[in-house]
Amino acid sequence: MNTERKTVSEAGEADRKETKQFRAKPLAGADFITALALILFGTAFYMCASNMKVYQLFFTSPGFFPMILGVLFVLFGFVLLYTSCKRGGFTDAKRIVSGSNIKRSIASPVFKKGGIVFLLILGYVMLLGKASFVYLSMGYLFLTLLYLRAAKWYWIIVISVLAPIGIELVFVNFFRIPMP
Amino acid sequence: MEYLQHIANMFVAMAQDPWIIALIFGGSIAGLVVGVIPGLTATMALALLINISYGMSLMHAVAFLLSVYVGATSGGLCSAIMINIPGTPAAAATSLDGFPLAKKGMGGLAIGTGFIASFIGTVFSILIMLTLTPVLYLIAIKFGHWEMFLLALFGIMICGTLSTDKDPIKGWIVGFLGFALSMVGMEEIYAYPRFAFGSLQLKGGIPLIATLIGVFGISEVLSVLQEPVPYKIEGKIGRVIPPFNIFKKLIPSTLRSGIIGVIIGAIPGAGEDVGAWLSYDMGKRRSKDGDKFGTGILEGVICPEVANNAVIGGAMIPLLTLAVPGSPPSAMFLAAMNLHGVRPGPMLNIENPAFLPMVGVALMFASLAMVFWGLLLAKPMVGMLKIKREILLPLVVPLTVIGAYSGGIRIFDVYLMLFAGVIGYVLRQMDYPLAPLVLGLILGPLADVSFRQALMQSRGMLLPLLQRPIGLVLMVAVVWLIWTGIVRARAYYRKMDTLDASG
Numbered sequence: 002m003n004t005e006r007k008t009v010s011e012a013g014e015a016d017r018k019e020t021k022q023f024r025a026k027p028l029a030g031a032d033f034i035t036a037l038a039l040i041l042f043g044t045a046f047y048m049c050a051s052n053m054k055v056y057q058l059f060f061t062s063p064g065f066f067p068m069i070l071g072v073l074f075v076l077f078g079f080v081l082l083y084t085s086c087k088r089g090g091f092t093d094a095k096r097i098v099s100g101s102n103i104k105r106s107i108a109s110p111v112f113k114k115g116g117i118v119f120l121l122i123l124g125y126v127m128l129l130g131k132a133s134f135v136y137l138s139m140g141y142l143f144l145t146l147l148y149l150r151a152a153k154w155y156w157i158i159v160i161s162v163l164a165p166i167g168i169e170l171v172f173v174n175f176f177r178i179p180m181p
Numbered sequence: 182m183e184y185l186q187h188i189a190n191m192f193v194a195m196a197q198d199p200w201i202i203a204l205i206f207g208g209s210i211a212g213l214v215v216g217v218i219p220g221l222t223a224t225m226a227l228a229l230l231i232n233i234s235y236g237m238s239l240m241h242a243v244a245f246l247l248s249v250y251v252g253a254t255s256g257g258l259c260s261a262i263m264i265n266i267p268g269t270p271a272a273a274a275t276s277l278d279g280f281p282l283a284k285k286g287m288g289g290l291a292i293g294t295g296f297i298a299s300f301i302g303t304v305f306s307i308l309i310m311l312t313l314t315p316v317l318y319l320i321a322i323k324f325g326h327w328e329m330f331l332l333a334l335f336g337i338m339i340c341g342t343l344s345t346d347k348d349p350i351k352g353w354i355v356g357f358l359g360f361a362l363s364m365v366g367m368e369e370i371y372a373y374p375r376f377a378f379g380s381l382q383l384k385g386g387i388p389l390i391a392t393l394i395g396v397f398g399i400s401e402v403l404s405v406l407q408e409p410v411p412y413k414i415e416g417k418i419g420r421v422i423p424p425f426n427i428f429k430k431l432i433p434s435t436l437r438s439g440i441i442g443v444i445i446g447a448i449p450g451a452g453e454d455v456g457a458w459l460s461y462d463m464g465k466r467r468s469k470d471g472d473k474f475g476t477g478i479l480e481g482v483i484c485p486e487v488a489n490n491a492v493i494g495g496a497m498i499p500l501l502t503l504a505v506p507g508s509p510p511s512a513m514f515l516a517a518m519n520l521h522g523v524r525p526g527p528m529l530n531i532e533n534p535a536f537l538p539m540v541g542v543a544l545m546f547a548s549l550a551m552v553f554w555g556l557l558l559a560k561p562m563v564g565m566l567k568i569k570r571e572i573l574l575p576l577v578v579p580l581t582v583i584g585a586y587s588g589g590i591r592i593f594d595v596y597l598m599l600f601a602g603v604i605g606y607v608l609r610q611m612d613y614p615l616a617p618l619v620l621g622l623i624l625g626p627l628a629d630v631s632f633r634q635a636l637m638q639s640r641g642m643l644l645p646l647l648q649r650p651i652g653l654v655l656m657v658a659v660v661w662l663i664w665t666g667i668v669r670a671r672a673y674y675r676k677m678d679t680l681d682a683s684g
Contacts, residue, residue, distance in 0.1 A: 049376060063375055068378075070361050129582065141575075146572065146575055151575070178236070
């Protein structure tokens with residue numbers, strides 16, 4: 002009985018620690034990485050803008066407004082860097098980019114599911130124009146619905162065949178919209 | 182008098198056109214269906230259906246798109262009440278009292294009350310819109326380049342502040358990212374290609390509709406499909422049509438919520454969800470039954486539902502007078518109107534005086550269609566929640582592809598849509614709001630051109646610009662936003678620290 006109570010209490014303590022850690026760094030590591038990206042992006046944006054042609058006056062040149070934006074991004078980057086560092090962002094960022102964390106994230110079911118759904122959309126979009134829209138959509142829907150186990154296999158076939166045909170019929174014939 | 186004549190003529194023209202009536206009722210039901218499904222928002226409804234309007238005349242397109250907008254904004258309440266998952270963010274506050282009502286077996290009554298409240302909110306906002314917009318045109322026409330620049334800046338700053346309840350700085354970053362994206366392509370003063378890197382397609386700029394579809398459509402599909410949220414329908418739906426005396430008792434709450442909705446709608450980019458939350462919060466504090474909010478009272482459904490629909494008319498005010506959308510769905514509407522050759526802004530009243538009455542009357546018909554379908558089809562719509570999202574969301578993808586492609590008939594736009602979808606997904610995951618991105622994308626060219634032209638007029642001197650009264654008011658507003666934003670961000674992180682310290 003005592004052992005059981007201890008285990009429950011230990012689990013509670015671990016939970017509390019985890020929650021505390023999570024609260025202390027609401028996306029602090031991600032903010033740290035974003036801040037660095039913003040500083041880099043802002044600098045690159047500024048550099049590109051400063052190379053643009055100046056016509057009559059400097060402040061009316063095409064690059065003037067983007068240059069200001071570049072400076073703003075760098076400024077925002079430093080603000081974000083400061084706030085994230087105060088929340089332990091640097092340590093958290095190191096944890097995020099560590100090999101073990103990346104491996105764990107990739108192995109997580111949520112990441113896998115999201116990744117496969119995205120790859121299916123990517124494949125579908127990349128093949129557009131190379132095959133008929135209807136057949137491509139049929140293939141995409143069949144594979145996606147099958148992967149998501151959205152319905153029984155025969156319903157998946159029915160949905161993935163009828164939906165693209167229906168979409169094309171309605172959009173082309175009724176709304177006169179061209180298909181990719 | 183002439184203005185009232187315009188409204189009357191428009192009313193007759195729309196009522197006599199059976200095709201328009203069919204489009205309004207069709208658009209309304211399409212919007213309701215999209216709104217009912219958790220994860221699909223009003224912006225997404227417009228994104229998916231905008232391509233249908235390409236081949237329509239202006240009046241038909243306005244009627245159809247506004248019906249979709251009103252329907253989708255209202256439809257979210259069904260799932261908020263029956264399964265405690267808002268169909269759209271606008272209905273999130275509705276679930277606080279709607280779901281407890283459903284548990285008591287009064288789900289149908291809550292839905293019926295919600296639809297009628299939505300109708301009242303829309304009609305109230307239309308009346309305010311039709312009254313205030315002509316007056317605001319007179320003020321808007323006094324806006325010069327400097328004021329337009331400050332307005333664009335104020336727009337993304339306030340949108341960034343209001344669209345996140347955590348750190349406003351993140352909202353501003355996203356807004357300026359929208360500005361940066363809008364810099365891609367040929368600029369408007371010298372026709373100089375910026376950030377195109379030699380690509381012919383990028384010289385044409387970032388297509389607004391494809392980007393909006395990506396940001397709101399693809400990113401939603403990815404986010405929602407990634408995390409399954411199992412839900413079940415609570416209790417029986419029961420009676421739908423509420424007794425009339427419910428509203429009679431709640432006239433002050435209804436009126437207050439309507440005013441809140443219109444004001445929030447008129448603030449650039451704030452959106453329906455902000456209006457609903459604010460109205461719910463105000464209702465809780467001001468109502469006699471404030472302590473009962475959250476336990477399942479109809480007033481807790483009426484307050485957010487009147488407000489989120491009142492945002493629609495409110496959002497049209499800055500859109501029509503200054504070309505600054507008040508909410509993300511109204512940004513979609515603006516994009517569609519640009520395609521139809523309408524340029525909202527200070528000159529709209531002169532170039533197309535019938536447009537404001539057209540929007541007002543179309544919204545009036547759309548709200549009638551919404552309440553008609555809502556009360557008639559409440560039960561089947563709740564039944565729709567039984568369809569798995571794993572079936573519905575993949576079906577959305579081919580529609581987003583058609584939407585992005587048909588805007589410019591280029592596969593490149595579909596690629597851009599996917600890219601925008603990935604950006605939207607990453608931003609969502611990192612707690613960044615999406616509305617400022619859209620507003621930044623729309624207001625970017627306006628800010629850029631107005632800023633440079635203002636400096637051109639003043640020969641590069643800032644002092645003459647600082648002496649303009651409207652500009653001064655806007656500048657004070659921007660400085661105030663920055664100051665309050667910093668204070669709010671600091672308070673948020675301090676609160677988080679206190680929470681951590683207390684364990």
